[in-house]
Amino acid sequence: MKTFRNFRGRLMMIVMTLFFPAGCSLEEDDPRAREPISGTVTFDGEPLKDGTIQLQPATQKEGVAAGGMVSDGHFAIPRAEGPVPGKYTVAIYAAASPTTSGSAEQASPTAPTPRTRKSIASLRGVIPTRYNIESELTAEVKPGGPNSYAFNLKK
Helix, strand or coil: CHHHHHHHHHHHHHHHHHHCHHHCCHHHHCCCCCCCEEEEEEECCEECCEEEEEEEECCCCCCCCEEEEEECCEEEECHHHCCCCEEEEEEEECCCCCCCCCCHHHHCCCCCCHHHHHHHHHHHCCCCHHHCCCCCEEEEECCCCCCEEEEEECC
């Protein structure tokens, strides 16, 4: 009985080894024709040091959401994680750096403690809401590309 159990276990391992790789390729199994995208982001003429970029479909009927990191003014989203062709609303975020200079709010005698001020500042971020929460930015992803974009943001 014990040898039959070992044989059955080995047989199952062989069967899984033969069939498992054929069904694991996410890129081949994804029925959507995703596209890689890349580009640059500047803020007040300087490359955005660190941030994120998100693409949300303009309508529910087209596209899939995609996003990636912005580093030293550049972003690249590979095909496997990229959007499908269509129109998108683009949102760009960047957290405030800890060295950001003080504001009038911070100078107030009733202002929050320094620790609270830092977390409030980082939540607000440095990018105006017209580029993220209330984004005016758009992009159209085309099949076969090139899908390279330049976003020049201003205060």
